[in-house]
Amino acid sequence: MTKIHNLQTPQSVIPKQWHRSYPPSSVSGTGWMLDALDDLAAFARDRELPEIADRVQEARAEIAPYLEYQDS
Numbered sequence: 001m002t003k004i005h006n007l008q009t010p011q012s013v014i015p016k017q018w019h020r021s022y023p024p025s026s027v028s029g030t031g032w033m034l035d036a037l038d039d040l041a042a043f044a045r046d047r048e049l050p051e052i053a054d055r056v057q058e059a060r061a062e063i064a065p066y067l068e069y070q071d072s
Contacts, residue, residue: 034063037059041056
């Protein structure tokens, strides 16, 4: 059975709000999201997690047309 965690508790290690870890000027458009997915897939392969890498690449392939449309 899946355990459901309340992410709004003070004990949560997940940040309550998303924030940048890089300067805003280093990101333009939506292509950076595809680059991030490529990096995640490469990281998974480096850690010998090919199934995870494959799933990330599948997700990238699925959303790429939408993101590329946004940048056009």
